[in-house]
Each structure stands twice: as structure tokens, then as C-alpha cells.
Amino acid sequence: MSGKAVHRAIPLLVILIGVLGLHFTASRAYAACGAVTCFVVIGSQQQVPQGGLLTTNTIYNYTPMRLLSGTSGVIPAIDQTERRLILDHHQEVRTITNTLTFDLNYGITDRFGLEVTIPYLWRTHHHIDGLGEDGPNGEGEPTTFSDNHIGDMTITTKYNMLPTLRSMLVLGFGVQLPTGSTQATDSAGEVMEAPTQLGRGQVGLIGSVYQTYELIPHRLNQFSFASYRHTFRNNDGYQFGDEWNLNIGANVVTVPWLVLMGQFNYRYLVHDNMSASLEQSLPSPTPTPGDPIVIAPTIMNRQVPNTGSTFLAFSPGFQVNLDGLFDSPLTRMASLYFYSQIPVARDSNNNLAQGTSFIFGLTKSFQVLNPEG
């Protein structure tokens, strides 16, 4: 049975990876975004725990974003306050996001679960602002942005359609709440552009599917996770583009306390959209810097160039089951894990691109209610 499943899975896996590869070589994706955080499938976060079981995950991740070689990083400015989209007004340098996520995943019944995800973010961003406008030759001025705050919380209801000892098929529906800040200012005292803010400023809806199957019971586990997010337009007239996530991977139990993990993570972000007028910066450098030229004064919904991105990464990692190493109430049903997310292919559309990221986490479960049925 398990051997059959492996043989049936391998060709499909090869086709899937092939299609993703073609996607990167044969077409040009539209964009990158101001700031992203890396994502990996933890398993205990995506599953529905048994009824009465609370699984907590505390996850730290470090996500750097820099320019790819051959790109200039010249992108439009987004002025939410005056609803202006000014082309070629910024030059990106880097963004670093540190995220500490606290995730609570509770099994209301054996099939129905509720998950609350609370991220806390520290973000620093460097760019050159005012190309063609600021500085003696319109070369712009280095500007920094730094903020730390709670991000957008997510509440997800999940239903396990296929609970067996070997498998799980979980459908999830999540609501992302606009709890993150959208009005933080940069070093020049201006409201920072929406894509770099810690929050999206409006409700988002997330649909997801998580599947796992033990190809070799308690030894080799295969999983996949796909999600789609749609966020509505916020009060600043800014709408973050839809996000598609697709992840496939496997875990191998080497000895009972050590699990080796590997997964491919694919993310596709659609262009952001802004309700704004359209302007064009003067060329930079220029002997006569000045105000941008108005191209279209009407405030209307416009796609934001250089936002959105396509990203494929491989994330190797390992998990140490503390329960198997130490006999203590603190280590009972607890494990530590580490992943590095290594980009395989990126299309950042002349914007910052996610670099190699790192994820550390701690999982601990608590039997809150007696599971006896």
C-alpha cells in the first residue's frame, strides 16, 4: 500500500516541480512586495489536534530582503495621505523582518479545530526617497523606517475531513484581522508606504488545505499545504494583492527524538492595487530637480508596479522531540525545530527579493480537557 502510494506520487511530484520550473523560466512574473515574512509548514500548526488538546507554537523567523543582481530597485512611491502613486520615486536598499509568532491550535472535537495566530514584528527598511526631487542633483535622500508592533492576527477554523492514524485532510477558513499598524512614520516623519507597514489595514480571508500521509508508518511522512488569501481595500485606498501558497514536503524519523524535514515552498503574490492619481518623477540624477509630473490626476484604482512576486524555496530542517530526550513535565509533548529557507527561484520585478531566511520554533501541547469519548 505504502509502496504503491510512493510510486504514484513520484511522477506527479516531478511534474509539479517541472511546471514550477517552467513558470520561472518561460514567463515573467509581475512583482515583488515591500516586505514579506517567510513561511514553512510546521505540521502541528496546520493539523487539527485531538479533541481537548491545545498545541502551541512559538515561532521566530528572520526574513531579509535585498536587491537581486542586475536590478536597480527603482520603484514608485506610495503616498497614502494624498492618494498619489509616483513612478520611479524610490530606490530600495533592504528590508529585514523579524517575526515572533505565537500560535494556538485547539481541537474542539477530533475533527473540528480553532487556531489563533498572533504575530509580533520588528521591521527595518532602508531606501532612497525623492529621486528626481530631493538632493542637489535629484539623487534622493537615504531614509530609514523602523517599527515593532503586533501584526495582523489570524483566526482560523479547521475541519479534518480524513482522520486516520496515517492521514489527515484538513480544510481551513481563516479571517485575518487588521490589528497591525498602518500609520507608522519613517525617519523623515512621513507615513511609511503601505507595503512596508506591519499591518494591511483591512480584513483578509484565507482558504487552506492541508494534507498529510504516512508513507511508511511512523518513519516517512509526506505532506502538502496550499492556501489563498484575499485582503480587501483599506481606508487608505490600498489593497494588498492576493497571495497563493503551495508547499510540499516530507519528514523522516531517524531516531525517535530526531526528525529530518524538507519542503518546497512556492508563493505567488499578485500586484497590489491603490486608489490614487498617477505621477512621474523627474529623471535622476538631474541638474534641475523638481516636483513629479502629473500624468493622470484622477484618483482611481491602479495596479502598483513592482509589487507582487514569485518565489520558490527549498527549506531543509530538523525537529528534536524533547519528550523522547528528557523526562520532565516541561518537555512532555514538546519539540524544538529549525528550518532555513533557501531561495531556488525568485522574480522580484526590480524590487527587493526574499533572501535565505531562518525559522526557529518550539511546539508544546497541553491536554486541556479529558479526551475520553
Added chain:
Amino acid sequence: MREALTRSGIAGVLLALLFVCELTGAVWGMGSRPPVAGMPASDFALPDLEGRTHSLSQHRGNIVLVNFWATWCKPCTTEMPAMQACYDRLRDKGFVVLAVNELEDEAKVREHIRSMGHTFPVLLDKDNQVANQYGVYGLPVSVFVDQNGLIQEYVKGSLLTQERIQEVVDRLQGATAQKAATRS
């Protein structure tokens, strides 16, 4: 260009879904809901460590404790000495233990049973079929089946103790004796 991108994006998503369906399709029919008390226990036949086949129906007339377990499951191995003690004490009074091992290597199970000195029948559910039949998707699970083949207790997760097993057996034997007395 944009159309090409959208097309390949859609193709990627469809293939991913196909991949998921392919893998889950093999086990689609396997998940079932746990039975509730009062339902007839569905019959099964599994080999033990000596290769003899045991069916649930062959023990009709006895109280049967069907225990789903694995060697890696700490709570499972913790509760087994209590099962053994009750089995030793009550086996001549119509009490049977069937310890159904889930998805493990026979040699590993044999070694564990030998080292623990268990003497009750240990059955091998190598393809997870009986666990799925009984809606088991976490271990341990214990099912008490009465003399008439009806499920009387379905115990998930929490540890079985000698007192607990004795209490259930007394209750089921008492109920049968009471029924018999009422009939006569």
C-alpha cells in the same frame, strides 16, 4: 505574457490539487467515525504473533477489551501492565484482551511483548484497517465489547487502570446476570 503567467499558475495549482487527491484518494474511504456505546461491534479477523487468526466474533459470550496500541505510544505501553493484571485475574471469568498493534514491524512488536512479559493475544493491524473500522486516529483507544457483541465503552486517550477495567467488567457481568434473573 500575463496570460501565459496566469495559465501556468492555474496549471500549477491544478497539478498540486491532483497530487493531493492522488495521495489521499488511496485512503479516502478509510476514515470512519468512532462507534458509540450500544452499537454492535463490527467484526474483524487479524493474525496474532504466532500467525493464528483471531476474530472478534469467536469471543462472543465473553467481555472483550479491544485495545489499539503501538510501541512508540507512551500512554499505550503505560496502561498495558494494568491490562495484563486484569487478564491474569479475569481470563477464567469470561474476560478477553485483544491488543491490536497499529502499523508496526512484527519483530519490533514481538520484542516489546517479550520484554514486557505480556501473555494476552497481540494482533497485527498492518494495514490500519481495523483502526479505521473503529474510528481510531489517535492512540491509545480501548473498546469494551459485552457478551452480546455490543460496544459498551469507547475510551480514548485516558489511561486504563486495573480499577477501571474491573469496574467495567463488574458492571457488564452484573447487567448480564440481572437480565438473566429477570428472564427466569
